Amino acid sequence: MRNSISPISIFLLLVVLFPIFPPLTRCSILPLNESDNLIEEICKQTPHYDLCLSYLQSNPQSSNADAKGLAQIMGDILLACATEELNYIEGLIKQAPEPELERSLAYCAELYIQVVKYTLPQALDALSKGEYKFANYGIADAGKEAQTCEKKFSGSTDSPVTDRNNLVENLSEVAKAIINVLLKG
Numbered sequence: 001m002r003n004s005i006s007p008i009s010i011f012l013l014l015v016v017l018f019p020i021f022p023p024l025t026r027c028s029i030l031p032l033n034e035s036d037n038l039i040e041e042i043c044k045q046t047p048h049y050d051l052c053l054s055y056l057q058s059n060p061q062s063s064n065a066d067a068k069g070l071a072q073i074m075g076d077i078l079l080a081c082a083t084e085e086l087n088y089i090e091g092l093i094k095q096a097p098e099p100e101l102e103r104s105l106a107y108c109a110e111l112y113i114q115v116v117k118y119t120l121p122q123a124l125d126a127l128s129k130g131e132y133k134f135a136n137y138g139i140a141d142a143g144k145e146a147q148t149c150e151k152k153f154s155g156s157t158d159s160p161v162t163d164r165n166n167l168v169e170n171l172s173e174v175a176k177a178i179i180n181v182l183l184k185g
């Protein structure tokens with residue numbers, strides 16, 4: 001009779017059913033989701049942890065991304081938000097505001113056009129090529145332009161875009177910090 005189970009098969013079966021390493025019972029809670037873990041690790045090294053976490057976690061590509069991928073996703077988010085801000089400013093200008101406000105808005109629009117059309121796309125391109133220092137230069141610039149826009153409103157004209165400028169500035173700081181992690185690594 002040759003239909004008996006060979007000792008090797010039994011051994012393999014035992015290994016599958018009862019792996020010796022690691023033990024079946026582990027003295028720990030369930031391991032953290034690897035990707036969420038990386039996002040948290042990275043966001044902790046930025047000046048706006050909550051903002052970083054919420055934006056990265058709401059991007060479906062983040063779950064498979066490594067640190068460089070997360071930097072690129074944050075760069076894309078920054079570009080998307082700066083673009084939205086530009087559209088919003090252009091919408092306000094179309095509503096024919098009073099002249100002083102209109103001048104400030106037009107000034108901001110020029111800054112953001114520069115950021116959205118040239119500075120950030122170049123920075124993102126550099127980032128994808130691993131040219132982190134150049135990338136950081138452009139990403140930091142987006143934050144600076146947001147500040148410059150905000151300062152243009154003074155005295156009688158309250159800025160209608162304070163929150164949006166702050167968001168762009170904060171996202172720029174987050175992206176910059178993530179790239180700094182890459183530079184250190």
Ligand SMILES: *[C@@H]1O[C@H](CO)[C@@H](O)[C@H](O)[C@H]1NC(C)=O
Pocket residue numbers: 033034035036063
């Ligand atoms: C890990 O997180 C990602 C994104 O948050 C999710 O899609 C995936 O299902 C999670 N995996 C586990 C094992 O929880």
Ligand SMILES: *[C@@H]1O[C@H](CO)[C@@H](O)[C@H](O)[C@H]1NC(C)=O
Pocket residue numbers: 048051163164166167170
């Ligand atoms: C940006 O960061 C500043 C300083 O941490 C904070 O006060 C502000 O609420 C943030 N704004 C946005 C829109 O993230």
